[in-house]
Amino acid sequence: MDQNTIKCLRPILIGWILLLGLWGCTSDVRQSASIDVLVGAAPEETLTVVQPSDLAIDPRLVETQTQFGLNLFAAILQVEGDQNILISPVSVAIALSMVYNGADGDTQQAIAQTLALPSLSPEAVNAAIASLSNTLATPDPEVRVDIANSLWVRQGFSLYPAFVEQVTEFYNAEATNLDFGNPSAPGIINAWVAEKTEGKISQMVNQISPDQVLFVINAVYFKGNWTNAFDPERTTEQPFHLLNGSTKPHLQMSQEDQYLYYETDQFQAVSLPYGDGGLSLYVFLPKQHSSLADFQSSLSAEAWSDWMTQFGRRPGAIKLPRFQFEYETGLKPILETLGMGIAFDPTRANFAKLSPDSTFISQVQHKTFIEVNEEGTEAAGSTSIGMTVTSVSPEPEPAFEMIVDQPFFIAIRDNSTGAILFMGAIVEP
Numbered sequence: 001m002d003q004n005t006i007k008c009l010r011p012i013l014i015g016w017i018l019l020l021g022l023w024g025c026t027s028d029v030r031q032s033a034s035i036d037v038l039v040g041a042a043p044e045e046t047l048t049v050v051q052p053s054d055l056a057i058d059p060r061l062v063e064t065q066t067q068f069g070l071n072l073f074a075a076i077l078q079v080e081g082d083q084n085i086l087i088s089p090v091s092v093a094i095a096l097s098m099v100y101n102g103a104d105g106d107t108q109q110a111i112a113q114t115l116a117l118p119s120l121s122p123e124a125v126n127a128a129i130a131s132l133s134n135t136l137a138t139p140d141p142e143v144r145v146d147i148a149n150s151l152w153v154r155q156g157f158s159l160y161p162a163f164v165e166q167v168t169e170f171y172n173a174e175a176t177n178l179d180f181g182n183p184s185a186p187g188i189i190n191a192w193v194a195e196k197t198e199g200k201i202s203q204m205v206n207q208i209s210p211d212q213v214l215f216v217i218n219a220v221y222f223k224g225n226w227t228n229a230f231d232p233e234r235t236t237e238q239p240f241h242l243l244n245g246s247t248k249p250h251l252q253m254s255q256e257d258q259y260l261y262y263e264t265d266q267f268q269a270v271s272l273p274y275g276d277g278g279l280s281l282y283v284f285l286p287k288q289h290s291s292l293a294d295f296q297s298s299l300s301a302e303a304w305s306d307w308m309t310q311f312g313r314r315p316g317a318i319k320l321p322r323f324q325f326e327y328e329t330g331l332k333p334i335l336e337t338l339g340m341g342i343a344f345d346p347t348r349a350n351f352a353k354l355s356p357d358s359t360f361i362s363q364v365q366h367k368t369f370i371e372v373n374e375e376g377t378e379a380a381g382s383t384s385i386g387m388t389v390t391s392v393s394p395e396p397e398p399a400f401e402m403i404v405d406q407p408f409f410i411a412i413r414d415n416s417t418g419a420i421l422f423m424g425a426i427v428e429p
Contacts, residue, residue: 061128064116065093067301071116075334077296082243086327086368088220088381090147095218095383097125098149098173099343099361101166102354107342114340126170133172142225142275142376148196149173152189152215154180157389159214163354167216180208189215197221197380200369204384212362213355214387222379224274230255230320230374240321243292252319253374259318260311266290266298270318271311274376281377283320324371331364331383346390354387362388 069089076085093115100111101122112118117125136145149171153159155178167173174192178185186205193204196219205215230253240250260271260280267287271280286295332344342348349360363386370379 060120061125061132063301064120065089066304067116068093068114070299070301070304071114071338072331072334074296074299075337076329078337079334080329081293081296084325084327086325086370086379086381087329087366088368088379088383091218091220091381091383092331092364092366094129094147094149094171095216095364095385097129098151098167098171098216098218099351099354099385099387100125102160102163102351103343104352105350106348107350110340110342114335114338122166126166130170140275140278142227143279144221144223145279146196146219146221148219148221150192150215150217151175152178152217154178154213157213157355158357159355160353180212181210189217193217193219193382193384197369197382198223198378200378200380201367201382204365204367204382209362209388211388212386213357213359213389216385216387217382219382220380223376224279225376227273227275227277228255228257229376232374235322235374238319251322253322254317254319256315256317258313259316261314261316262307262311267295269307269311270316272318272320281372283318320372322373324373326367326369328365328367331366332361335364346388349390351387358390359387360390362386 069087072089072092073085073087076087096111096115100108100115100117103111108122109118112120120128133147136147149167151159151164151167151173153175164175168175178188185208189205190203194202198221200221201219204217234254235251236254237249238252239247240252241247260273262269265287267284267290269282269284271282273280284295286292335341336344342350343361346360349358351359363384365384365386366381368379368381370377
């Protein structure tokens with residue numbers, strides 16, 4: 001791929017990573033994948049592995065991931081539109097793409113539809129993401145982009161070799177056996193996430209339920225220094241207007257320069273480059289007669305693609321808030337809304353290429369962090385997909401009769417934690 005093509009793609013790629021709201025381990029509980037993760041006979045058709053070396057980015061992946069990111073953002077807006085939102089579409093898409101390799105039938109089609117991948121096979125998706133990761137890692141002394149993936153497998157649970165081979169080969173995923181019953185297991189997974197995000201995301205897994213057998217985790221870390229840093233001495237406290245009409249004092253950075261700029265009747269937009277200019281932060285500001293809600297309603301893959309071609313270099317001045325925040329959301333209901341409900345249904349989910357045991361997705365957690373200051377931007381995102389084994393339906397028990405006609409005992413229990421809220425003896429009802 002020539003350098004011009006890479007530079008053209010980079011602004012879109014960094015949009016996936018930021019999409020700024022469009023706006024120590026114990027040796028007895030973990031083992032490497034080479035010891036006993038690669039267990040079970042894989043279906044013959046899953047054994048073909050395409051090598052990821054020297055692959056060009058499939059332009060369809062750029063289009064589909066942009067579409068997925070905007071769909072995901074719009075769905076989150078429907079639920080959480082009155083607060084700061086920061087998602088990493090590339091993190092969510094990579095995590096789901098790894099799971100995509102283990103899906104089959106209607107479940108695989110549902111994931112493809114949600115990811116806007118109906119025309120791409122798992123092999124094509126794997127190859128394109130491998131190339132994308134290599135492209136993002138192109139060295140720039142002022143910009144750092146790290147993408148890390150991992151599989152955390154309950155000891156004794158079998159994964160098909162072909163599935164593990166695909167995600168380790170194309171996604172460079174670390175595969176680790178872990179004693180999920182050990183109290184230190186969540187801390188081990190969280191330590192990996194913290195390491196890969198430079199400590200910006202320190203807790204991804206709170207607890208592990210007895211029926212969870214696999215965590216598929218992606219972590220993305222970004223740090224970029226502005227091409228032209230803001231002068232801290234020019235940062236002043238200015239009023240910031242809130243959605244409810246009130247104002248609050250907030251620190252605003254200020255500078256003048258030549259910028260890539262675009263303006264319509266509804267908004268102003270500027271591209272603030274990092275390092276050698278290959279990566280930028282795009283800021284869209286609705287005009288006074290418009291609103292953020294109006295802008296978000298006009299946001300689509302087609303509009304985004306068109307806007308990216310409209311930026312031209314102009315002199316200007318910009319004042320940008322200095323800010324930092326964290327964001328967390330559970331994506332299960334969002335992904336169900338986007339068409340992936342079958343993957344979360346223990347009676348219908350089909351992950352026949354992942355393991356000889358029947359599994360379904362029980363949770364998808366997403367966390368992000370961002371800080372924008374005079375020097376540049378630091379951001380991190382992580383996506384955790386929890387897989388749970390499907391219980392085999394037992395043979396029906398014979399009917400019984402229970403006649404409560406003497407003193408009896410009762411208890412009210414929280415089944416998720418085991419806590420007993422109430423208990424008592426009823427001697428005279």
